[in-house]
Amino acid sequence: MAEPRPRVLFAEDEAERNRRFTDALRLEGLDVDTVSTVVGCIERLRAEPYDLLVLDVMMPLGDGEAWEGIDPIDAGVALLTRWRDGELPGLPENLPVIVLTGTTRHRELLEALGVSDYLEKPCSLPWLLEAVRAAVRTEEGRP
Amino acid sequence: MAGDYTFFHGEAWAEEFAPSQLSQLVDRRAVELIELGLSQELKTAVAVMQPTEDGSSYEYVTASHGLAHRAPFCRYLRSFPAGERLCHANDCRVFERLKGLAGPDPESFYPCHMQLADLAAPVRVGGRLVAVLFSGQRRLLKWRPALGERIAALEREIPELNVATLRRHAETIRPGTPASLLLLREQLVDAAAQIQRFAEQRYNLWVAFQARERLVAEGNHELRAALQAALIEAEFLDMYGSQVGLEPPPEIAEALERICGEIYHLRDRTLARLLASRARVAEAIPACEYKLDRDHDLRTLLDDCVRAYRGIARSRGITIQLEVHSGAPLRFRFDWESIRLVVSNLLDNAVKYSYAGTYVRASVTRRDEWALLAIENMGTGIPPDELTRVFERFYRARTRDAKRLIWGSGLGLTVAREIVEAHGGGIWAESEPGGRATESRQKLEGYKTTFHVKLPLHRKDDPDG
Numbered sequence: 001m002a003e004p005r006p007r008v009l010f011a012e013d014e015a016e017r018n019r020r021f022t023d024a025l026r027l028e029g030l031d032v033d034t035v036s037t038v039v040g041c042i043e044r045l046r047a048e049p050y051d052l053l054v055l056d057v058m059m060p061l062g063d064g065e066a067w068e069g070i071d072p073i074d075a076g077v078a079l080l081t082r083w084r085d086g087e088l089p090g091l092p093e094n095l096p097v098i099v100l101t102g103t104t105r106h107r108e109l110l111e112a113l114g115v116s117d118y119l120e121k122p123c124s125l126p127w128l129l130e131a132v133r134a135a136v137r138t139e140e141g142r143p
Numbered sequence: 144m145a146g147d148y149t150f151f152h153g154e155a156w157a158e159e160f161a162p163s164q165l166s167q168l169v170d171r172r173a174v175e176l177i178e179l180g181l182s183q184e185l186k187t188a189v190a191v192m193q194p195t196e197d198g199s200s201y202e203y204v205t206a207s208h209g210l211a212h213r214a215p216f217c218r219y220l221r222s223f224p225a226g227e228r229l230c231h232a233n234d235c236r237v238f239e240r241l242k243g244l245a246g247p248d249p250e251s252f253y254p255c256h257m258q259l260a261d262l263a264a265p266v267r268v269g270g271r272l273v274a275v276l277f278s279g280q281r282r283l284l285k286w287r288p289a290l291g292e293r294i295a296a297l298e299r300e301i302p303e304l305n306v307a308t309l310r311r312h313a314e315t316i317r318p319g320t321p322a323s324l325l326l327l328r329e330q331l332v333d334a335a336a337q338i339q340r341f342a343e344q345r346y347n348l349w350v351a352f353q354a355r356e357r358l359v360a361e362g363n364h365e366l367r368a369a370l371q372a373a374l375i376e377a378e379f380l381d382m383y384g385s386q387v388g389l390e391p392p393p394e395i396a397e398a399l400e401r402i403c404g405e406i407y408h409l410r411d412r413t414l415a416r417l418l419a420s421r422a423r424v425a426e427a428i429p430a431c432e433y434k435l436d437r438d439h440d441l442r443t444l445l446d447d448c449v450r451a452y453r454g455i456a457r458s459r460g461i462t463i464q465l466e467v468h469s470g471a472p473l474r475f476r477f478d479w480e481s482i483r484l485v486v487s488n489l490l491d492n493a494v495k496y497s498y499a500g501t502y503v504r505a506s507v508t509r510r511d512e513w514a515l516l517a518i519e520n521m522g523t524g525i526p527p528d529e530l531t532r533v534f535e536r537f538y539r540a541r542t543r544d545a546k547r548l549i550w551g552s553g554l555g556l557t558v559a560r561e562i563v564e565a566h567g568g569g570i571w572a573e574s575e576p577g578g579r580a581t582e583s584r585q586k587l588e589g590y591k592t593t594f595h596v597k598l599p600l601h602r603k604d605d606p607d608g
Binding site: 017124127134 | 364365366374375376
């Protein structure tokens with residue numbers, strides 16, 4: 001029986017613009033789903049098992065959604081802080097996360113949150129794929 | 144009318160106490176407001192520090208919000224020796240000042256209000272303290288809703304501490320009461336109005352500042368997102384074009400490579416400037432700042448860097464040759480971003496100081512327990528007495544050709560050396576006469592300059608190595 005293909009969730013509000021990234025991941029033998037909002041990302045992570053989340057931290061929370069006191073621009077960061085603080089029940093505890101970001105504002109915070117990788121845009125395709133491979137490999141290596 | 148009440152805010156108090164005095168001002172605990180520089184919203188955090196037994200330093204007790212238990216933050220806090228701590232305004236100074244004043248027991252609202260107040264105003268009437276007002280933008284609240292509830296509860300317990308209740312107190316002094324009380328009432332209302340105004344002004348300034356920051360952040364984000372999309376589009380065609388029936392013809396492939404090179408170049412120079420400014424601040428970039436959690440292939444890195452510079456080199460009539468002597472990947476532990484910065488600095492110099500029509504050779508090989516990397520160019524060269532000085536801070540080599548004007552910060556090689564040495568490696572330069580080159584129909588004496596970098600394949604401090 002064939003090995004199951006690693007499953008990656010790509011959370012990016014402009015997934016169409018980064019279609020080539022998902023194309024490349026699929027050509028590399030991974031299953032990729034995309035979501036375009038933070039709320040959508042949470043729902044998908046609760047519903048299905050993934051091996052990796054690639055998260056663009058600057059993405060909208062979701063239509064008509066609001067988290068009290070959170071600037072919409074920071075919804076992706078808030079997702080990670082709340083997840084790590086256990087405020088979002090039902091999300092997997094040890095899922096590797098690669099953060100892809102268009103700003104350096106939250107660098108220290110995100111690294112402190114223990115993400116698998118922190119990649120600033122623009123990031124080369126080979127490097128993105130290398131980061132994904134490394135994260136999925138680590139995940140497979142877990143007991 | 145002018146009352147004899149006094150306004151204080153952080154900056155004023157900051158001048159009154161030198162940081163070294165602060166440790167004496169606090170009895171058992173020291174409170175620090177520390178700039179984390181994460182973002183406007185997360186800029187401030189309050190940490191409770193306790194002097195160590197020998198008094199040489201402070202240990203971390205607790206802090207005001209979720210960042211505090213994160214390891215880098217704790218490391219950061221622990222690194223402050225006594226007397227040199229980074230103190231910001233309006234925290235312990237406010238607190239200490241309040242302890243000396245009559246009025247509500249400062250212990251009872253410490254430290255919650257301190258975390259949030261960016262304006263604290265003790266209101267005195269006739270030398271008597273009648274109230275202490277705090278106003279803040281509650282920046283931290285959005286990250287910690289629970290903290291907000293605690294503060295709301297505290298505020299209910301200490302009703303004196305807001306403008307509305309101050310006004311209400313004033314209203315209880317009815318006409319017909321003695322003149323001194325009427326005067327007090329007038330002053331209370333005046334004080335409340337002034338405090339309100341001051342708080343509003345600060346708030347408006349803060350809103351304007353936030354708007355500007357946001358504009359910059361959004362522009363930055365948009366630019367990076369556009370570069371990302373363009374880069375991936377081009378690289379996808381290069382890497383997978385043949386698999387998906389979109390293989391570009393050679394001329395287009397070359398154009399795509401140049402586009403990618405320009406994007407890489409833009410990104411790398413920005414990154415270089417950032418790291419250079421960090422290096423300028425201190426020798427204090429400890430080795431643990433480097434990300435050494437994973438092995439990388441040095442050949443992939445060199446290939447990546449050469450791709451970034453090929454287009455720029457070609458536009459100056461210079462060809463970059465990549466020589467990889469060992470067939471196997473050269474995988475070992477290093478910090479990708481900083482070593483990439485080293486290599487791109489060396490390539491940048493090589494291209495800058497080369498004569499047109501010459502080659503830059505980049506090679507990587509393995510010898511014993513070392514990875515050896517060399518970047519060689521033919522150009523103006525470096526005089527023998529300057530071969531070691533080029534690594535000094537802000538040093539710019541005297542080129543033999545005074546007519547060439549070459550831009551640079553004089554920091555690139557300093558940063559490169561810091562990074563390489565932090566990895567347990569070495570960097571050095573050689574420059575010798577190496578034949579003739581022709582530029583603008585002039586025959587020039589060419590110097591072959593080579594920068595060598597060696598990096599250990601196994602780190603001494605690595606238990607796995």
